[in-house]
Amino acid sequence: MTAAPRSERLRVLIDATAIPPDLGGVGRYVAELCPALARAGVDVVVVAQARDVEALGRADGVEVLAAPGRIASRAARLAWEQVGLPGVVRSVGADVLHSPHYTMPARVDAARVVTLHDATFFSAPEVHSRVKQAFFTTATRLAVARADALVVPSHATQEQVLAHVRGDARRFVVAHHGVDTARFHPVPEAERARVARSLGLEGRPYVAFLGTLEPRKNVPALVRAWVGAVEGTDPAPALVLAGGPGWDREVDPAVAAVPAGLRLVRPGYLPYEDLAGYLAGAALVAYPSLGEGFGLPVLEAMACGAAVLTSRELSLPEVGGDAVAYAGTDEASLRVALRSLLADPDRRADLARRAVERAALFTWDAAAAAHVTAFEAAVRRRRER
Structure with a gap:
């Protein structure tokens, strides 16, 4: 040549x-x-x-x-x-x-x-x-x-x-x-409601997870913590596990143990055009990872104006700063944090506001x-x- x-x-x-x-x-x-x-x-x-x-x-x-x-x-x-x-x-x-x-x-x-x-x-x-x-x-x-x-x-x-x-x-x-702000940004209530309807969750609050169900995403601990955090509440927020099926063999047993009165949704991959509505429409986005090289799902949720709960492992505090809530990666710590945040709409609103401001720093x-x-x-x- x-x-x-x-x-x-x-x-x-x-x-x-x-x-x-x-x-x-x-x-x-x-x-x-x-x-x-x-x-x-x-x-x-x-x-x-x-x-x-x-x-x-x-x-x-x-x-x-x-x-x-x-x-x-x-x-x-x-x-x-x-x-x-x-x-x-x-x-x-x-x-x-x-x-x-x-x-x-x-x-x-x-x-x-x-x-x-x-x-x-x-x-x-x-x-x-x-x-x-x-x-x-x-x-x-x-x-x-x-x-x-x-x-x-x-x-x-x-x-x-x-x-x-x-x-x-x-x-x-x-x-x-x-972060691609053309795709990840705050959206109107009508768009959030449309996505909720597509998930069968119209009018119901939900906790959102987005990512491949691989072991380091710590999804089984999230499922068990969510059960403990929402049991006895009315209405009990649903849990949505969106993303690829991955290879975490502990996810299915954790899901199978969810009590009949609670709602857990596994929609698989969501259309790209639904992601902003899905993240912005959540009462809380939970990403309790055991460690990330960066943590793009956290940044994307922040850009959509979501209140985010994540861990302090590796890079995640670099992304979230003081605009997200943190918990340990164990079930007990996650349960306490989920319960506290779900019961505090003012804190979630403050996190959502700060999240949009911080996400704008990442271009x-x-x-x-x-x-x-x-x-x-x-x-x-x-x-x-």
């Missing part, structure tokens, strides 16, 4: 081939970051699987290339990352290769920047499968050893990585995620500026070598 001529602007190739088909998680990160980088004056080129080219190419100033169709499986993608991706870097004349999901090529003709989203593979290995834990701890160690710069979504993630992996703190840049343009800092530092380090 013949290298493309370089422009004066920083030219960055983002490898989006690892993102999942539904653009969840890392996919949302890439989709929001790319147009913000273009607004920041970066020449952004994205290489993506064919299924994602149209979605990622809608943003102004972002060029999207289709990767070979044969890399749909994880093993094939990882092999292509080593032998095929370096050729794409050369062909587009990239100054920087940004690998937004832990892994990167061993050799490439550009500065290498890697995003490490989470350190719970080290700090809480029990909440991950053994295969996943082994893969991501190895990938993190390689990235810390070899990348020219590392992006993390929180100071807590940086601290946890460096507590378990020997590395240079100067190569880390903290880039808090932003994708600010995240893009932090990434540009990482890209420029990576280029300098590569030139020095």
Whole structure:
């Protein structure tokens, strides 16, 4: 391949081939970051699987290339990352290769920047499968050893990585995620009522959870705490567990033990257009996670004007600040906090007001500026070598 001529602007190739088909998680990160980088004056080129080219190419100033169709499986993608991706870097004349999901090529003709989203593979290995834990701890160690710069979504993630992996703190840049306020914002009562009707909860208060039902989300403890907090109240707020089914085998037994007089709803994935109404319409949004790299669901709920109850684990206080309520992750602590907040509408209203104000501090343009800092530092380090 013949290298493309370089422009004066920083030219960055983002490898989006690892993102999942539904653009969840890392996919949302890439989709929001790319147009913000273009607004920041970066020449952004994205290489993506064919299924994602149209979605990622809608943003102004972002060029999207289709990767070979044969890399749909994880093993094939990882092999292509080593032998095929370096050729794409050369062909587009990239100054920087940004690998937004832990892994990167061993050799490439550009500065290498890697995003490490989470350190719970080290700090809480029990909440991950053994295969996943082994893969991501190895990938993190390689990235810390070899990348020219590392992006993390929180100071807590940086601290946890460096507590378990020997590395240079100067190569880390903290880039808090932003929130998409076009999707997550306070909505009128009519919209909240519409979503409540779609859940079969018209006129009934509810506690909302949003996320994949994986072990670190601590959903079984939430279910049991909710039962203890609302039994005997009239009307008893329902509990809604929205999101993917995940792999937490303790969720179903906890749900099966809910007394017949209480209402628990498991709608699965909600349409994107319903999320703001769902979060804003909740009496309380509960997110009692055992640990997060950032905690985007908390920020999104805050942006919708929800009163949020979460934990103080890892990055969550960085996101919530004094605009959310906190509890321990054990059932007893959650039960006390739920009961107290559900009985105090004035406190919930105050939290909701402060949440919107704090959420406005987290923007994708600010995240893009932090990434540009990482890209420029990576280029300098590569030139020095």
